[in-house]
Every structure is written in C-alpha cells, then in structure tokens.
Amino acid sequence: MLNYQLDRTFAALADPTRRAMVERLVQGPATVSELAKPLPMSLPAAMLHLKVLEECGLVTSEKTGRVRTCRIDPLVLSQAEKWVGERRQMWERSLDRLGAFLDQTKPEDQS
C-alpha cells in the first residue's frame, strides 16, 4: 500500500462522522440520504465526508437514476489493519529479543 493512501485512510478514520458512516456501511450498502440522515449536519457536509471516504478507497459508489448507492471496500480496511498489526508484531519481537538477551546475560536465572 502506498504511503499516501495510508495517510488518507487513517485521516479518513480519524473523524467520528466518517467512522459512523463506515459503521453503517459494514451492515450493507446505503444511499447518500440514508448515510446523511442520522448525522447532525447538512447534506452537503455529509457529502464532503463521503468524498473523503471515496478518495482513500474505503467506499465506492454508483449512481442509478437520481440515487447514489454506497458500499464499503474491505480491502483498504484490511490494509490499514495490516499496517497496525505488523507494527505491533514488530514491537513484540523486539521484546522477545530483549528477553533472550537478558536470559543470556543472566544465565543464573535458568535451571
């Protein structure tokens, strides 16, 4: 995943309005109005949030007639998950190496 897309994805997830949209969309597709209705803001404001979600690839949409239907793309979601998970694993491996080092330098702790 390109660095720039990671920037955009994490920035998109940093806003509670956009996370609420994601929460809605993981349950299935929704129209722009359905996404905007529960939000405490104007429709144009909600569309700007939607645009952010589309630009990072978290959401795709298609318009038929006058209705735009939005759905989530789980690939980008799992790429963000992967970045975080990999770093957590790296930290755990560092701890393991430190433990091994301590075991080696303090062999009296072994049976």
Add this chain to the structure above:
Amino acid sequence: MLNYQLDRTFAALADPTRRAMVERLVQGPATVSELAKPLPMSLPAAMLHLKVLEECGLVTSEKTGRVRTCRIDPLVLSQAEKWVGERRQMWERSLDRLGAFLDQTKPEDQS
C-alpha cells in the same frame, strides 16, 4: 476505547512523519534526538509530532538528566487494530447473511 481517543490515534497515524517515528520505536526505545535526526525538519517540529503521539497514548516517555527516552505503548496500537478488524468482520458477516438469503430464495441452486 473512547471515541475521542480513537480520533486522536487515527489522526496520529495519518501523518508519515509520525508513522516513521512509530516504525523506529517498535524496534526499541529512542531519545528525542534519535527520533528527530532522520527527519527533514527542525527539532521543535519533530517534538510537536512526538507530542501528538504522546497525547493519544501511542508513545510514553520519561526524562532522566537532560535526555528524554521514548517508547511505544502497544495497547493503543492494538486498540486501533481492533476497531478496524471488527468492522471488517462485520462486513464479512453481512456478506455471509446475504449469501444465506440468496441460497434460501433460490433453492434450485442446491443439490
């Protein structure tokens, strides 16, 4: 995890400078200067990024003498990972339900 802390955590991870700091810190603790040295910016600018990482809890630090040592806190990292992973799972379950629904309404596809 509080919504506000998720905001701060994702916003922190949305910046490549701060992700670079995280990449460094998963390999073990580092001082402020060590974190700032590879970055194309002034030390005060790097410290602002560090402050963002501390405010969301991704990084903790302690000062002994004139040196501040920073280390990562994997808990906040795994909480962010958890939020994303749970939503991906919810989406997968929605797909499963849709599949089950289609199987039910088109029983001729079954043997």
Add this chain to the structure above:
DNA sequence: AAAATACTTAAGCAAGTCCTTGACAATTGA
C-alpha cells in the same frame, strides 16, 4: 407539465495543523 425527491456545486468563514525561527532552560563534559 409541475412538483417533489435526491443529489451536487460553489462561496465563504472559523478553527486546526504543520512548519519555521529565535530565544531560553537544564544537564553534563572538558
């Protein structure tokens, strides 16, 4: 055709982010 629905665009404003430089501790080494 007229009215209602669903979405889109544009202008503009308040607040936040990210960086700079310059000045200022506090600690350690010569």
Add this chain to the structure above:
DNA sequence: TCAATTGTCAAGGACTTGCTTAAGTATTTT
C-alpha cells in the same frame, strides 16, 4: 566555570479541514 549537548517554549505564517447557506441539476411522481 565555561562550553557543548539536549530538550523546550513562543510567536507567527501557509495551508487544510469541516461546516454553513444558497443555488443549481437530474430524475421520478402526480
């Protein structure tokens, strides 16, 4: 003690974000 090292604070400027209202377009419904 003087100087170098390591970190911190403050003011300010360029840019981005998140929202508003007002005015549109395109598509259905009556």
